[in-house]
Amino acid sequence: MPDPIHSFFNTDLIIVGGGAAGLAAGITAGETGLRVCILERRHRAGLKILLCGNNRCNVTHDADLGGMLEAYGEPVAEFLQPSLDAFPPARLRSWFAAGGLRTAVHRDGRVFPQSEKADDVVHFFTDRLRELAVPLVLNCPVEAIRAITDGFEAETANLTLRSRFLLLATGGVSYPKTGSVGDGQRFAKALGHRVAPYRAGLAGVEFRQEWTQRVGETSLPATEVRILSAGRHVATTYGEILLTRSGARGPAMVNASRIIARETLRDVSFDVDLHPGLDEKALVARMPNRGGSPAAAIVKMGLLPDGVARDFLKNALRGEGSDAAGIARALKHWRLELKSIRPLKEAMVTVGGVVLEDIDPASMESRKRPGLYFAGEVMDVDGPTGGYNLHAAFSTARLAVASIARRLGKELPPIASPRPERHPRGNRPRGSGGSRTPRSGGARRTGRRRRT
Ligand SMILES: Cc1cc2nc3c(=O)[nH]c(=O)nc-3n(C[C@H](O)[C@H](O)[C@H](O)COP(=O)(O)OP(=O)(O)OC[C@H]3O[C@@H](n4cnc5c(N)ncnc54)[C@H](O)[C@@H]3O)c2cc1C
Structure with a gap:
């Protein structure tokens, strides 16, 4: 008589981790008719998905293959190319629509x-798993x-499961409360894989200019940030900088943190252009040439928000002088020095993980242990903000399942036509889709919010 608790269960595929990659893999396996089971550490699946995009979940980016590859950058782009090619954003959106989840593209290309x-x-994931009778063990x-x-x-603790194939989809190591604590990397290491050291990717940064943390939460909406290492220009990021008491966030800064981590940059400073749309001459032309305080004038012109302007003029003008030309130069070349990057547990993604050379990018199969597959952030894969990280999780999961299915003599079924939209819990769409009203262009103070 077998022990009723420690019994064995045989299946084609065990998926370890019920996050973005594991759930997508489970559905794809169910749609293909594989015998599959998902094991999830936490009491609920997809806890990190719930946090995504300020709880709105930026699922992908509306870009073609070239645009996607450029956004990830090397060495991630080369590794992801086969999975992105097989499952680009448009196909992901069709797959969601076939399961009743409609998506909309924002003006900046982000898809929600x-x-x-x-x-x-x-709910899309858990409803589909239920429809397909795919076991999800919480x-x-x-x-x-x-x-x-x-x-x-x-x-x-209570079960031992056996399968012919196993997919590790246990995520990175940031936001450990969501369940991703590095178990998959530990298992991979024990099975002979190398693991690249962890660094915080997409995290806030702190500047040596500590006054920037005392001005209150402030949005600088459209900046261009040149990242310098030992004075040498390495890369440029764009978009909002959000000054907060615990450091600067916003896409321009968190994307910079990822580049700093990826390239292990030292002695980092930033050359920030607060008005990339206007050259110095145009800025000077906008400034009143006599009377009033310069701080009041630049606030009035929307060049800097109230509260920041005075501190900026006190701290950011170096040798330029406080005439219109000097202020314009400082607005175009605000020099900030990196003090530190916020800790990994606060980062949106982990840079590091199972090294890409140990995985075949054409199948997601381990090069060290045939039959073992990887998907999502457990690998040394990360992207900028904008939906790229979830897309990497979904597309690598799909490629892994397609490869396993082929080994079992099966093919993924074609993506079905869109099914009527579901509003399972009485949710109504907030808009009719398409782009949202653009945000005003001027710098402004913000209320408390968290924006990536
Ligand atoms: C605050 C925040 C906002 C974000 N916003 C976005 C966004 O809008 N768009 C975007 O593209 N990306 C965003 N990301 C990044 C994105 O969430 C991740 O890249 C993505 O979730 C990675 O998917 P994954 O399946 O690899 O890992 P995860 O989603 O972390 O899932 C891993 C799962 O494995 C489970 N697990 C771990 N160990 C075990 C074990 N031993 N046994 C069983 N189960 C285990 C975990 O409990 C977890 O459920 C955000 C991240 C954060 C933290």
């Missing part, structure tokens, strides 16, 4: 569920993985 609710994305942390003859064994 039409309802703008991350909850609906998680509160089930995998404690060890063993390679056995003809497959793998995943051990949990």
